[in-house]
Amino acid sequence: MLRVAASTTTEHLTVSDEYRYLLDTFPAVFIGDIGKLKDYKRELSIDPNVRPVVQNSRPTPLYYRARVEAEL
DSSP states (O other): OOOOOOOOHHHHHHHHHHHHHHHHHOGGGGSSOOOOOOSOOOOOOOOTTSOOOOOOSSOOOHHHHHHHHHHO
């Protein structure tokens, strides 16, 4: 026999306590509107010697395989 109980009070208390902790610890974060990150630039270092991985969604048709191999 299987008994299903829909008691989620402990889960809500945990989330609520965590939320309350965040509100109390960092009140300035939760005041005002949602904005954008301004005056911040992220520099990406890309290695030109690494070839990107290309994953085909399906095999190349036989008709095009010679052209694809020649191109590669």
